[in-house]
Amino acid sequence: MTVLVVGGGGREHALVRKIKESPRVDSVHCCPGNGGIAYDAVCHNVAAMDIDGVVALAKEIKADLVVVAPDDPLVAGMVDALNAAGFATFGPRANAAIIEGSKVFSKDLMQKYHIPTAEYRVFDDPRAAIEYITEKNEFPTVIKADGLALGKGVLIPESLEEAVAGVKEIMEDKVFGASGNHIVVEEFLTGPEVSVLAFTDGKCVRPMVSSMDHKRALDGDKGLNTGGMGTVSPNPYYTEAVAQQCMDTIFLPTIAAMNAEGRTFQGCLYFGLMLTPKGPKVIEYNCRFGDPESIFYADPDELMLTEGADPGQLKLMENHDLAPADKILSDCQRLDIQLLTFSDAAYPGRLKNIYDPPALLYYKGKLPLLDDLLSVAVVGTRDCTPYGVACAEKLGFGLASGGAVVVSGLAKGIDAAATRGALRAGGVTIGVAGNGLDVHYPYESRYLYEDVAASGVLFSEYPPGTEPAPGHFPVRNRILSGLSLAALVVEAPERSGALITAMTALEQGRDVFAVPGPIDAPTSVGCNRLIRDGAGLVTDASDILREYEGRFALDLKEAREEPETLGYQARTVPEPKPVAPALSLSRGDVELTDDQIAILKALSDTEPMQVDDLTELVDIPTRRVLSALTVLEIDQYVVQHAGKHYTRAVTLTE
Numbered sequence: 283m284t285v286l287v288v289g290g291g292g293r294e295h296a297l298v299r300k301i302k303e304s305p306r307v308d309s310v311h312c313c314p315g316n317g318g319i320a321y322d323a324v325c326h327n328v329a330a331m332d333i334d335g336v337v338a339l340a341k342e343i344k345a346d347l348v349v350v351a352p353d354d355p356l357v358a359g360m361v362d363a364l365n366a367a368g369f370a371t372f373g374p375r376a377n378a379a380i381i382e383g384s385k386v387f388s389k390d391l392m393q394k395y396h397i398p399t400a401e402y403r404v405f406d407d408p409r410a411a412i413e414y415i416t417e418k419n420e421f422p423t424v425i426k427a428d429g430l431a432l433g434k435g436v437l438i439p440e441s442l443e444e445a446v447a448g449v450k451e452i453m454e455d456k457v458f459g460a461s462g463n464h465i466v467v468e469e470f471l472t473g474p475e476v477s478v479l480a481f482t483d484g485k486c487v488r489p490m491v492s493s494m495d496h497k498r499a500l501d502g503d504k505g506l507n508t509g510g511m512g513t514v515s516p517n518p519y520y521t522e523a524v525a526q527q528c529m530d531t532i533f534l535p536t537i538a539a540m541n542a543e544g545r546t547f548q549g550c551l552y553f554g555l556m557l558t559p560k561g562p563k564v565i566e567y568n569c570r571f572g573d574p575e576s577i578f579y580a581d582p583d584e585l586m587l588t589e590g591a592d593p594g595q596l597k598l599m600e601n602h603d604l605a606p607a608d609k610i611l612s613d614c615q616r617l618d619i620q621l622l623t624f625s626d627a628a629y630p631g632r633l634k635n636i637y638d639p640p641a642l643l644y645y646k647g648k649l650p651l652l653d654d655l656l657s658v659a660v661v662g663t664r665d666c667t668p669y670g671v672a673c674a675e676k677l678g679f680g681l682a683s684g685g686a687v688v689v690s691g692l693a694k695g696i697d698a699a700a701t702r703g704a705l706r707a708g709g710v711t712i713g714v715a716g717n718g719l720d721v722h723y724p725y726e727s728r729y730l731y732e733d734v735a736a737s738g739v740l741f742s743e744y745p746p747g748t749e750p751a752p753g754h755f756p757v758r759n760r761i762l763s764g765l766s767l768a769a770l771v772v773e774a775p776e777r778s779g780a781l782i783t784a785m786t787a788l789e790q791g792r793d794v795f796a797v798p799g800p801i802d803a804p805t806s807v808g809c810n811r812l813i814r815d816g817a818g819l820v821t822d823a824s825d826i827l828r829e830y831e832g833r834f835a836l837d838l839k840e841a842r843e844e845p846e847t848l849g850y851q852a853r854t855v856p857e858p859k860p861v862a863p864a865l866s867l868s869r870g871d872v873e874l875t876d877d878q879i880a881i882l883k884a885l886s887d888t889e890p891m892q893v894d895d896l897t898e899l900v901d902i903p904t905r906r907v908l909s910a911l912t913v914l915e916i917d918q919y920v921v922q923h924a925g926k927h928y929t930r931a932v933t934l935t936e
Contacts, residue, residue: 682709
């Protein structure tokens with residue numbers, strides 16, 4: 283089944299994501315879509331209001347169903363045109379979408395069929411409207427533009443002066459365009475507001491979960507209407523009794539009224555209600571799903587008046603320029619970086635439940651089912667001792683061997699050592715970067731980025747191209763501990779980022795463990811104090827695994843296996859490096875091609891080099907480089923390491 287979704291905003295992206303989950307759907311298309319939607323659907327450069335263009339596109343892709351999401355094309359008759367061309371659609375025809383397209387129509391409909399709503403009058407003359415308002419002299423009152431106005435065509439003046447100014451703005455200044463040719467003046471209703479969206483085929487009504495909108499700025503709803511600044515769902519005031527009353531007096535009567543008028547409504551009908559002291563009453567109807575874009579296009583000054591508004595974030599919304607976001611999405615696609623939003627089902631539940639979870643994560647690799655696994659954040663100082671390196675490698679190896687996931691910040695020192703140990707054990711690893719995933723920091727960890735992505739997943743809340751900055755890493759640490767059930771500190775001086783991570787872990791309700799060290803070692807002061815203050819003492823991975831043995835499938839026997847790595851004693855005394863065999867290029871000891879000679883000269887005998895870097899250095903096509911490396915490896919002139927990295931295994935002489 284091929285489905286086409288019309289629109290290009292957050293509402294359409296949500297619909298695309300849910301539609302593609304259906305096993306009946308083979309492909310999803312969207313027009314015009316956006317950079318984010320392009321991850322989930324095939325996007326086409328056809329405007330949402332281009333009726334002829336959408337019909338032509340539906341024919342081109344052989345759409346089995348077209349979902350028209352925005353209100354403008356619904357009111358303009360896009361469903362009518364699609365039906366005439368033989369396409370199945372979701373959404374009302376134009377003669378039914380008028381229930382949102384004209385507030386005058388909807389008010390007259392409710393009056394005619396005795397559907398409870400506010401008392402009202404309709405005006406096409408601003409002078410007559412002002413006279414009526416003056417005569418009534420009841421404030422606050424409500425003034426509505428007749429047509430579509432992006433959820434903002436409603437004024438609630440508190441005085442006659444405000445009302446007069448509002449009428450002139452709508453009808454004379456045309457701040458809402460042609461939507462202000464007619465206005466509705468109605469009584470101000472009091473009580474909790476309720477929004478209920480319902481599916482209907484023109485006969486049955488199936489309501490979705492209720493919600494409560496926050497539309498007006500300022501405390502006490504004294505400010506301007508914003509078009510929607512968030513919701514609470516389900517609405518606590520919408521009880522089962524109230525729901526049944528709404529069904530009997532509003533929902534079903536509305537469907538019956540539209541049928542009686544020859545305007546059968548099929549699609550999503552949005553009921554905006556007020557629970558007044560006299561019972562539920564209709565504020566407005568909408569002919570489509572709700573739209574998160576109303577926040578994006580709201581005035582930043584109005585949004586600044588809401589609780590929790592951040593000036594820096596609102597500053598980014600001032601010009602409504604989506605070009606930077608489109609560039610980020612393009613970079614992610616080019617670099618094979620995926621996006622994980624807070625609302626995605628794969629978003630780790632542990633991280634979601636911390637105080638300030640990231641709204642968006644960039645990642646490379648395969649997402650493990652973290653909530654079903656024991657994950658341990660291993661942290662420590664960058665300026666570590668050989669003792670700390672050996673401990674970190676041993677514990678990383680043991681944790682991974684026992685079935686735990688090792689989480690690290692990929693910093694040099696303890697983080698890198700623990701990650702290497704876990705990789706050597708063949709375990710799942712998670713790295714959290716304080717920079718873009720295409721920026722390898724520190725440089726010494728560049729190989730770890732690739733290996734971690736292959737064994738598990740790399741995370742960052744920073745987009746591609748973001749350079750590391752000092753302020754990024756303390757913020758990054760909350761993700762390390764948030765992804766984990768426990769934090770293990772291997773070496774930490776008195777003032778250390780690792781100790782900040784440990785404190786963050788405690789605030790998040792995580793367990794904290796520490797490795798003891800010499801009492802006179804500066805790098806062990808932090809760990810020893812943590813143990814003194816109640817942290818679990820760890821000398822072996824089983825000390826941690828034992829705490830969670832009953833909750834997860836762990837293997838304590840495997841965890842006690844020693845890693846194939848140098849121990850502490852060996853690290854304190856450098857091991858003599860074996861002398862590599864000599865190879866003379868000038869005497870012609872062996873027959874080598876020019877490619878092979880160039881590669882041997884470019885390779886180091888100590889620092890592994892990745893194939894791409896080697897290709898760039900020798901300026902030889904990749905296929906020839908790979909061919910030459912294969913022969914050299916067979917002849918034991920080069921050694922291949924993890925991640926297609928190579929070193930020279932011979933000493934070159936002239």
